[in-house]
Amino acid sequence: MFPFDKLDRLEELTFLDPLVAPLRTAAQAAIRPQALRDLLHGTWLGNPLHAVLVQVPIGSFASASILDLLGGDDAEDGADLLALTGLLSAVPAAAAGATDWSAANPSEQRSGLVHASLNAIGLAAWVASLLARRRGERSRGTALGLLGLAAIGASGTIGGHLSYRRALGANSNSDIEDTGPADWTDAGSADLPEGKPVLRQAEGTPVLLVRTGGRVDALVDLCSHQSGPLHEGTLADGCVTCPWHGSRFRLDDGSVVDGPSTHPQPALDVRIAGDRLQVKLRG
Numbered sequence: 001m002f003p004f005d006k007l008d009r010l011e012e013l014t015f016l017d018p019l020v021a022p023l024r025t026a027a028q029a030a031i032r033p034q035a036l037r038d039l040l041h042g043t044w045l046g047n048p049l050h051a052v053l054v055q056v057p058i059g060s061f062a063s064a065s066i067l068d069l070l071g072g073d074d075a076e077d078g079a080d081l082l083a084l085t086g087l088l089s090a091v092p093a094a095a096a097g098a099t100d101w102s103a104a105n106p107s108e109q110r111s112g113l114v115h116a117s118l119n120a121i122g123l124a125a126w127v128a129s130l131l132a133r134r135r136g137e138r139s140r141g142t143a144l145g146l147l148g149l150a151a152i153g154a155s156g157t158i159g160g161h162l163s164y165r166r167a168l169g170a171n172s173n174s175d176i177e178d179t180g181p182a183d184w185t186d187a188g189s190a191d192l193p194e195g196k197p198v199l200r201q202a203e204g205t206p207v208l209l210v211r212t213g214g215r216v217d218a219l220v221d222l223c224s225h226q227s228g229p230l231h232e233g234t235l236a237d238g239c240v241t242c243p244w245h246g247s248r249f250r251l252d253d254g255s256v257v258d259g260p261s262t263h264p265q266p267a268l269d270v271r272i273a274g275d276r277l278q279v280k281l282r283g
């Protein structure tokens with residue numbers, strides 16, 4: 001069995017940090033404004049856009065190589081078209097990946113840099129393959145395509161590790177519907193400061209409470225991106241901004257205003273019983 005757990009060690013490659021820092025700064029400066037970042041994160045989609053877009057280049061390159069190996073002379077034009085499709089579709093996929101990467105934790109950025117480097121090698125090989133095809137060097141084009149496919153396959157293994165083992169892009173509150181307060185649950189004193197984030201516990205679920213005038217809003221406190229503590233974030237315009245990577249959620253319903261999170265923050269209903277607050281997950 002492939003030792004996928006060994007891929008965790010990529011996160012310990014601290015010698016990459018002098019490269020990671022300027023590349024992160026460059027990516028954050030280049031991918032602007034915030035609306036473009038949200039588009040590329042997939043905030044509008046409710047899932048990471050990168051995971052959707054990468055299907056096209058991977059599928060195109062794999063199909064091109066199959067035609068190269070098995071399609072014969074009649075399939076040459078189709079294989080070349082697929083190789084070109086793979087290269088063109090890799091551009092938005094890479095932009096979405098770079099946007100997610102620029103808002104990840106430092107350890108994941110090390111793995112992400114290896115992932116991106118392998119992709120760059122793979123894409124360079126496919127550019128060389130396409131050029132060889134144009135010169136009529138079919139065997140060289142096929143070999144370079146297979147080299148590119150191998151690099152992109154290795155990169156995809158790291159991407160899968162980041163997504164499924166490290167849960168980058170996953171909803172970190174996915175279990176809250178099962179574990180959170182489904183019925184009215186005590187969340188401490190009803191005495192709350194005006195306009196300040198307050199952390200309370202409701203039977204083990206951390207809850208962010210914000211009083212604004214006569215209204216109290218409540219969200220699960222752990223950010224749906226990577227569990228950042230929302231009560232340490234900032235409040236403005238009816239929203240809370242996560243202190244870790246800047247995701248912004250509406251206080252009244254938990255919807256995502258800005259990424260990198262693509263998942264809404266679970267909201268809770270609030271009621272006052274005597275001098276106590278009670279909360280329950282909104283259905």
Ligand code: FES
Pocket residue numbers: 223224225226227228242243244245246247259260261
């Ligand atoms: S943990 Fe990343 S934005 Fe909140």
